[in-house]
Amino acid sequence: MKKIMVGNHAVSWGVMLSRAEVISAYPITPQTTIVEELSVLCADGRLKAKFIPVESEHSAMACCVGAAAAGVRTFTATSGQGLALMHEMLHWASGARLPIVMATVNRALGSPWNIWGEQTDSLSQRDTGWLQLYCESNQEVLDTVIQAFKIAEEISLPVMLNLDAFFLSHTAEPVEIPEQSLVDDFLPPYQPEFRLDPKNPHSFGCMTPPEYYMEFRYKIQQSMLQGKAVAQQVDDAFGRVFGRKYGLIEPYRCEGADLILITSGAIASTARVVVDNLREKGRKVGMVKVRLFRPFPKDELLEILRQVEKVAVVDRNVSFGVGGIFAHEMRAALCNEKVRPAIFSYIAGLGGRDVTPPVLNDVIYQTYKRQEPEAQSVWVGMRS
Amino acid sequence: MIEIRIHGRGGQGAVIASEVLASAFFQEGKFVQAFPAFGVERRGAPVTAFTRVDDQPIRIRNFIYEPDHIIVLDPTLIESTQVDSGLKENGWIIINTDRPPKNFPHFSRFRVATVDANRIAVEYKLGSPTAPIVNTAILGAFSRITGMVSMDSVIEAMKEFVPSNKAGNAAAIKEAYERAKA
Structure with a gap:
């Protein structure tokens, strides 16, 4: 029913x-x-x-x-x-x-x-x-x-x-x-x-x-x-x-991706639409939803991310003095790997601010554009 | 995907209207999503709610900025808020008012329909004469005007979400269906 x-x-x-x-x-x-x-x-x-x-x-x-x-x-x-x-x-x-x-x-x-x-x-x-x-x-x-x-x-x-x-x-x-x-x-x-x-x-x-x-x-x-x-x-x-399963993480359209978006919760849902649209335009973008945060699914993430050059983590949270918390965990999980992607950290949607497809497109655009991640998390969707 | 925005005031039932409408479409085999623009709701304050309808699962989870259609539960909102903000050209604006559609010339880029849902709600004892609950009646008008969802589905959906006076609500939906003018 x-x-x-x-x-x-x-x-x-x-x-x-x-x-x-x-x-x-x-x-x-x-x-x-x-x-x-x-x-x-x-x-x-x-x-x-x-x-x-x-x-x-x-x-x-x-x-x-x-x-x-x-x-x-x-x-x-x-x-x-x-x-x-x-x-x-x-x-x-x-x-x-x-x-x-x-x-x-x-x-x-x-x-x-x-x-x-x-x-x-x-x-x-x-x-x-x-x-x-x-x-x-x-x-x-x-x-x-x-x-x-x-x-x-x-x-x-x-x-x-x-x-x-x-x-x-x-x-x-x-x-x-x-x-x-x-x-x-x-x-x-x-x-x-x-x-x-x-x-x-x-x-x-x-x-x-x-x-x-x-x-x-x-x-x-x-x-x-x-x-x-x-x-x-x-x-x-x-x-x-x-007949329904979710995994500890869920990769979405990550085949052959050169950039993978990582996020969680409701933002992951909207991100699917963004990935679909970009794939239609020929961009090789994928998404990984992190469902289990503790214990942190390091090996599962590593298996997907090893191949990719750039990872953009979208965090609807902040640890003041560090930045996005999922991004922080990702960096810690990958730090001993010889081959690992660059982790680009973004903070979005704090206090209920709407995380729209244009905000996520901006994250992807900025990640493609930058050679190296900024030292600090980049805040997106800010009032101009 | 069809996106509908509902403007009302706290107590008129805008949020339930978005859910009843979603449920009516769902009964006709559509995928749906309904949610309020979450504020600190209180009686009389402006409230906005949204309904999305699609032939495939709905993944997008943010507000609706460019709706296909709009439902206005209280015509005084037209003076205080821009209810047609982002509305797509030729979209319907369905207004609860005793005035005819031609009395809203500033909405000429859109299609306007009206129904006196206040009078209908009072007649069927929905809410009180000073604060009628017009959410079910206006959906009868929506069904008639847009033809997108049947009146029977709206009535069935109403029964799921409305706790009391289901007969009165069903009658109000029917009467608004018959009296809606475009």
Whole structure:
């Protein structure tokens, strides 16, 4: 069955199909309609979950930590400032090895106040031990929620899926709703090895001295690296059951390309149109969408990019003092390769500014024109 | 691809109109996309929403700057905003007003159609007499004037998105369909 659905409701329906058992959240634009719809689904019985409204995002994540430790499937959603407030608990969730799934509707951070799209909120959580996936369409959003629970429970780490504020969250388009019975087979009930149980008491997360702490960290790093293979297996298995798969990265028309555009989220969708138009004019331009950001899919990217001379990375985010964050990661991933493309870094679309085909054409034009990348990220689509 | 821009005021249902319209086209086998120009919406403030329709999946995800057609839910917006901005020549401007199309001579580069959706909405008790919800009625007029999507599809789509008084909304769509003037 296909329904016309906004991205936020695609999240909610993915959570319903995944049979989450505890949802705790605090409303914040543009995420609010995710949990609004979930509260409706809980209230009318379509989703048999405990919905716990709380007084802040910090408490929402604390609630998820408690519930997940008790051994149930948990979900929350937030945006921008809400995610920032949650930061402390994000570390706790991954440290305690809890497979919580969270949807982040990417929103710019204040000051100045802004409710529109930008990925700096989630990318500034990149060191918290959460896997991060970035989605391009409402269908991918719904499917990724189901995949996220499966990945998280497989490697005992939390997963954050990200969607662009408004350009996905509030955009309605057709979404295929998977059969519940197929989702049930794909994602059986969560059965953790350890859980809080008064009949079988254990301590979790207690004081761990220097003699032990480091090994806990090492195990998280190992699991995170393993997360890449698991995410790939889960996506492959999902494809076999539901007929749709997305990859960790997705190359688009990269055959014989001399320039490859790299981007993520809703911009990747518009970039396909730009690549199609340029290919029609005989330009050898391709695009790679980065879907998995943590762990960073270095080898997969390298395989595509090795052949090409120039790579233009479009970032809807900024790390002040460095520049575009995807570009920064790309450079770090490629630095030990003998043959590697030049990485051209562009910043676009901050605070919800529209990233149009002319903006992306400008990025491609500038990249062709320049011999060498500028020392700093180039900001495009600026007011003149 | 057909791109439609809807101008309304907070409370008139412009965003839902964009979704109902998308859903109506979807029922006729088209690929669709509907979204609002996201602002800090509040009752009475200008609101813009968009619908895209195509025969293939829609990949573009940015605002519509050069629409094929325009729907205006509140005629007072014509005085305060340039509703025809970027509109393609010969595009339709479908206006909720009790005035006839010839009363809008400044839109001579385009095709103008009108329907008194306020009166129709009030008659079928959609919203209140002071703040009628005109979004469904105007889509009846859109169906009639452009012939791009059937009235039955609009009515079916409405049922998905409108929570109450579906009979009243269906009747309003039908009446606006019959009374739209070009």
